[in-house]
Amino acid sequence: xxxxxxxxxxxxxxxxxxxxxxxxxxxxxxxxxxxxxxxxxxxxxxxxxxxxxxxxxxxxxxxxxxxxxxxxxxxxxxxxxxxxxxxxxxxxxxxxxxxxxxxxxxxxxxxxxxxxxxxxxxxxxxxxxxxxxxxxxxxxxxxxxxxxxxxxxxxxxxxxxxxxxxxxxxxxxxxxxxxxxxxxxxxxxxxxxxxxxxxxxxxxxxxxxxxxxxxxxxxxxxxxxxxxxxxxxxxxxxxxxxxxxxxxxxxxxxxxxxxxxxxxxxxxxxxxxxxxxxxxxxxxxxxxxxxxxxxxxxxxxxxxxxxxxxxxxxxxxxxxxxxxxxxxxxxxxxxxxxxxxxxxxxxxxxxxxxxxxxxxxxxxxxxxxxxxxxxxxxxxxxxxxxxxxxxxxxxxxxxxxxxxxxxxxxxxxxxxxxxxxxxxxxxxxxxxxxxxxxxxxxxxxxxxxxxxxxxxxxxxxxx
Amino acid sequence: xxxxxxxxxxxxxxxxxxxxxxxxxxxxxxxxxxxxxxxxxxxxxxxxxxxxxxxxxxxxxxxxxxxxxxxxxxxxxxxxxxxxxxxxxxxxxxxxxxxxxxxxxxxxxxxxxxxxxxxxxxxxxxxxxxxxxxxxxxxxxxxxxxxxxxxxxxxxxxxxxxxxxxxxxxxxxxxxxxxxxxxxxxxxxxxxxxxxxxxxxxxxxxxxxxxxxxxxxxxxxxxxxxxxxxxxxxxxxxxxxxxxxxxxxxxxxxxxxxxxxxxxxxxxxxxxxxxxxxxxxxxxxxxxxxxxxxxxxxxxxxxxxxxxxxxxxxxxxxxxxxxxxxxxxxxxxxxxxxxxxxxxxxxxxxxxxxxxxxxxxxxxxxxxxxxxxxxxxxxxxxxxxxxxxxxxxxxxxxxxxxxxxxxxxxxxxxxxxxxxxxxxxxxxxxxxxxxxxxxxxxxxxxxxxxxxxxxxxxxxxxx
Numbered sequence: 071x072x073x074x075x076x077x078x079x080x081x082x083x084x085x086x087x088x089x090x091x092x093x094x095x096x097x098x099x100x101x102x103x104x105x106x107x108x109x110x111x112x113x114x115x116x117x118x119x120x121x122x123x124x125x126x127x128x129x130x131x132x133x134x135x136x137x138x139x140x141x142x143x144x145x146x147x148x149x150x151x152x153x154x155x156x157x158x159x160x161x162x163x164x165x166x167x168x169x170x171x172x173x174x175x176x177x178x179x180x181x182x183x184x185x186x187x188x189x190x191x192x193x194x195x196x197x198x199x200x201x202x203x204x205x206x207x208x209x210x211x212x213x214x215x216x217x218x219x220x221x222x223x224x225x226x227x228x229x230x231x232x233x234x235x236x237x238x239x240x241x242x243x244x245x246x247x248x249x250x251x252x253x254x255x256x257x258x259x260x261x262x263x264x265x266x267x268x269x270x271x272x273x274x275x276x277x278x279x280x281x282x283x284x285x286x287x288x289x290x291x292x293x294x295x296x297x298x299x300x301x302x303x304x305x306x307x308x309x310x311x312x313x314x315x316x317x318x319x320x321x322x323x324x325x326x327x328x329x330x331x332x333x334x335x336x337x338x339x340x341x342x343x344x345x346x347x348x349x350x351x352x353x354x355x356x357x358x359x360x361x362x363x364x365x366x367x368x369x370x371x372x373x374x375x376x377x378x379x380x381x382x383x384x385x386x387x388x389x390x391x392x393x394x395x396x397x398x399x400x401x402x403x404x405x406x407x408x409x410x411x412x413x414x415x416x417x418x419x420x421x422x423x424x425x426x427x428x429x430x431x432x433x434x435x436x437x438x439x440x441x442x443x444x445x446x447x448x449x450x451x452x453x454x455x456x457x458x459x460x461x462x463x464x465x466x467x468x469x470x471x472x473x474x475x476x477x478x479x480x481x482x483x484x485x486x487x488x489x490x491x492x493x494x495x496x497x498x499x500x501x502x503x504x505x506x507x508x509x510x511x512x513x514x515x516x517x518x519x520x521x522x523x524x525x526x527x528x529x530x531x532x533x
Numbered sequence: 534x535x536x537x538x539x540x541x542x543x544x545x546x547x548x549x550x551x552x553x554x555x556x557x558x559x560x561x562x563x564x565x566x567x568x569x570x571x572x573x574x575x576x577x578x579x580x581x582x583x584x585x586x587x588x589x590x591x592x593x594x595x596x597x598x599x600x601x602x603x604x605x606x607x608x609x610x611x612x613x614x615x616x617x618x619x620x621x622x623x624x625x626x627x628x629x630x631x632x633x634x635x636x637x638x639x640x641x642x643x644x645x646x647x648x649x650x651x652x653x654x655x656x657x658x659x660x661x662x663x664x665x666x667x668x669x670x671x672x673x674x675x676x677x678x679x680x681x682x683x684x685x686x687x688x689x690x691x692x693x694x695x696x697x698x699x700x701x702x703x704x705x706x707x708x709x710x711x712x713x714x715x716x717x718x719x720x721x722x723x724x725x726x727x728x729x730x731x732x733x734x735x736x737x738x739x740x741x742x743x744x745x746x747x748x749x750x751x752x753x754x755x756x757x758x759x760x761x762x763x764x765x766x767x768x769x770x771x772x773x774x775x776x777x778x779x780x781x782x783x784x785x786x787x788x789x790x791x792x793x794x795x796x797x798x799x800x801x802x803x804x805x806x807x808x809x810x811x812x813x814x815x816x817x818x819x820x821x822x823x824x825x826x827x828x829x830x831x832x833x834x835x836x837x838x839x840x841x842x843x844x845x846x847x848x849x850x851x852x853x854x855x856x857x858x859x860x861x862x863x864x865x866x867x868x869x870x871x872x873x874x875x876x877x878x879x880x881x882x883x884x885x886x887x888x889x890x891x892x893x894x895x896x897x898x899x900x901x902x903x904x905x906x907x908x909x910x911x912x913x914x915x916x917x918x919x920x921x922x923x924x925x926x927x928x929x930x931x932x933x934x935x936x937x938x939x940x941x942x943x944x945x946x947x948x949x950x951x952x953x954x955x956x957x958x959x960x961x962x963x964x965x966x967x968x969x970x971x972x973x974x975x976x977x978x979x980x981x982x983x984x985x986x987x988x989x990x991x992x993x994x995x996x
Binding site for chain 1: 620624685732752824
């Protein structure tokens with residue numbers, strides 16, 4: 071590791087922490103159109119005041135992509151994909167601290183979006199800032215691509231990438247997220263799942279009714295329950311005909327990587343206070359299901375009276391929000407069609423389907439130079455070897471931004487197994503944040519060196 | 534009808550309307566412990582200032598029963614059962630006027646609880662007030678029994694009735710509710726369904742999780758959906774073994790009354806904007822299901838993210854609130870046990886069951902003197918013959934307060950088929966309110982005369 075860069079990072083720890091605290095104070099919930107402009111202004115301020123490079127806000131039809139290209143004299147490029155939007159903070163009553171006031175407790179900072187994804191965004195910006203303090207000439211072109219719609223399904227990113235294929239092109243991409251396992255190993259993730267997010271809703275009468283009418287007036291809540299119950303059985307098998315048809319099973323190489331991958335069952339059980347995993351799985355079967363199998367999950371369900379005590383009402387509306395995590399081979403648009411066909415065939419034409427987002431799965435080979443650079447950096451600079459995850463259970467627009475354009479993408483970041491992404495009391499450890507800044511700086515140098523020494527033909531050689 | 538009483542009622546219309554408006558301003562939502570004391574104070578005020586009789590608040594373990602015994606010199610007694618609590622007002626966004634400010638629009642008054650049950654309570658009190666203005670000596674003992682927990686299942690009323698059997702005893706009871714049909718006929722209801730109200734809930738981990746974990750962490754929302762789907766099939770048949778075993782089918786006499794009973798399918802379809810009834814039923818089959826069959830209704834269901842847009846979360850809790858309306862023969866405590874056994878046998882021991890209330894069904898024979906008095910009063914004093922309903926689809930503690938003690942009970946009241954009980958924009962027509970005051974006064978006199986002329990042995994002869 072470059073000791074000069076490392077010492078600049080150490081000197082600037084308080085500054086970088088303050089960037090993060092200020093960023094987390096902005097409630098940039100894209101789903102609710104809150105704090106989005108303010109986030110862009112804040113990024114503008116960081117680039118103007120500290121990084122001293124241009125940042126542009128590229129229209130997308132939704133929230134803009136904040137984009138910066140920091141040029142160097144070499145014909146290679148590394149890109150960073152992050153997002154400035156966050157998940158909604160509810161259920162707010164389960165937070166121990168205000169979600170939009172980053173609060174430090176026992177070496178951790180708590181705030182909505184701090185792990186997903188503001189901590190990573192700021193750490194990577196800090197790494198480039200520190201490198202430029204030591205040498206204004208970077209060893210490689212650097213591109214920042216900050217999306218504003220990741221938490222609402224990146225609906226406009228595919229078209230953005232198509233339209234600005236030159237801007238997104240790079241020799242390797244560092245993806246937005248990353249976690250430290252319960253056993254302290256840093257995960258290096260080489261793929262993401264795809265997704266379909268839908269809302270299923272049904273409406274019967276034009277008003278809620280006294281529940282005495284449940285004898286003869288149809289119930290939207292029952293319609294929805296019956297429809298949902300046809301989608302997945304109690305053994306967690308998805309029942310939509312054709313759903314599994316296109317799944318590409320993991321390769322031998324991936325299954326072998328899976329046996330190296332650690333999922334700490336005991337720590338997760340204790341942390342979550344659960345007695346068992348789905349279908350009582352453990353070991354390799356549990357890991358295989360977690361990383362390589364698709365899901366059909368109920369994110370939310372709502373109908374009628376949800377308050378204290380009892381209210382005898384026949385609701386007139388019901389809805390459920392579902393996400394399906396998809397694996398390589400599955401086409402989200404085909405899945406949507408299969409779902410609609412299935413509902414129709416089961417007699418649920420009255421159930422309306424609203425699509426909130428679709429994404430393909432993506433995967434990067436562990437022999438890619440960027441993957442090697444990340445793995446070496448972690449191996450040489452930390453005490454614990456990395457945990458190489460051939461495919462993460464999470465989702466992101468990696469296919470649309472990278473795989474589709476031949477760009478390998480690798481994930482590692484500031485989170486940990488108890489970061490509570492998308493949940494109350496989201497947090498990161500400050501030492502992980504500072505370490506990530508150092509590791510990113512090292513990866514950037516190492517990747518540049520590898521590209522040069524191997525004389526790779528750049529994906530994107532122009533400056 | 535006693536013309537002197539009628540003219541006193543006419544003179545006092547504005548006063549009685551003001552009583553009602555003031556009463557509706559009190560948000561007496563028992564389920565949420567709001568405005569309950571204030572309601573009792575208001576009743577005290579009406580009795581002190583206008584009725585000039587004693588009212589006492591009898592402890593029950595929950596909210597007190599407000600009780601008044603207005604004595605006369607004859608050995609017969611009529612009782613009125615009403616309740617001063619109301620349903621919660623949510624979803625408040627669907628109200629066109631503030632739910633706790635009675636608002637007059639086109640001859641209707643809109644407010645939470647105005648049809649269920651404050652309109653009836655005030656009208657009956659007004660009838661007795663008016664009768665006393667004409668003759669301070671009433672033709673029969675009058676008892677008012679005003680409960681504060683009807684909307685939360687009357688949990689303490691059975692024990693109250695047992696403990697105060699002398700206080701509740703009467704020769705006939707006028708029950709709390711009543712509606713005018715779409716064709717303008719006043720319903721005279723001779724029975725109520727029973728009820729079981731339960732909340733089914735399930736909890737898995739100790740926090741909501743990123744939905745990527747849905748591969749391996751159990752979902753409470755799915756557990757609940759699967760459990761619910763075992764309770765009732767898509768043909769509305771309840772699947773709990775033994776559920777229908779004790780149902781006493783309607784007698785020939787009741788089926789014959791059913792053919793007289795009007796349910797205006799067209800008006801209800803238009804009003805609710807629905808295209809069909811459950812199972813496409815119509816005619817006598819529809820009426821039979823409505824009045825004589827039990828239900829299993831989802832009053833509310835809740836899990837995870839219910840806001841705008843998308844949130845990819847694996848919720849850690851889910852619950853549903855269910856009411857079962859029961860018919861004569863069904864024992865609510867047995868039904869609870871059957872439900873628990875069924876869930877256990879289907880593999881849902883993890884689903885917790887909280888009981889909010891149980892009630893038996895009750896029914897009064899149309900030949901009872903009070904039933905005759907009500908039917909005659911309506912027939913002689915209104916333009917449209919009554920619609921005699923052998924059993925209403927609604928529920929109330931009629932068994933515990935009346936049938937168990939041999940007291941016949943008859944319902945008629947100020948509501949109409951579009952009163953939106955338990956729903957937004959609850960309302961009554963002012964002309965129905967004023968008419969009910971007159972009719973009640975006539976029923977009281979007529980019932981007293983019938984008892985005397987037939988020389989009935991009173992249930993409760995002491996004064």
